[in-house]
Amino acid sequence: DDAEFWGIVGLLHDVDFEQYPNEHCIKAPELLREAGVGEDMIHAICSHGYGLTVDIKPEHEMEKVLYAVDELTGLIGAAALMRPSKSVMDMEVKSLKKKYKDKKFAAGCSREVIENGADMLGWDLPTLWEKTIEAMRSCEADIAAEMDKI
Incomplete structure (x- = not known):
């Protein structure tokens, strides 16, 4: 369900920010993979750091x-x-x-x-x-x- 997917993306998009503020969207894939999160969701979460900390384009x-x-x-x-x-x-x-x-x-x-x-x-x-x-x-x-x- 799209609404559920994007709701979860919204909740998780800063998953690494508090613990790793200088590596925001860089540490997230590691944390999310450890939690069993799929690659499509990881891309969606990390792409909000495009041009700032990562090259994952929205x-x-x-x-x-x-x-x-x-x-x-x-x-x-x-x-x-x-x-x-x-x-x-x-x-x-x-x-x-x-x-x-x-x-x-x-x-x-x-x-x-x-x-x-x-x-x-x-x-x-x-x-x-x-x-x-x-x-x-x-x-x-x-x-x-x-x-x-x-």
């Missing part, structure tokens, strides 16, 4: 989406925290655009990767921003509820 549309939004969600999350609401629920593309253009804001979020990802998908940046904001809105309440339990 091929499937969902791999391209993960590649594009992994950096972008960090930037949007940082922008949300600067808002009075601390939320994406009231965020508009025009306010994100201002933050995006400021290279000092969320400087660790690669604009180059975001732009390459949009190009891979055949989308302009405002389309990618809008789709990502909408996706983040759709799960914000659930994430907040889970965080409250911690």
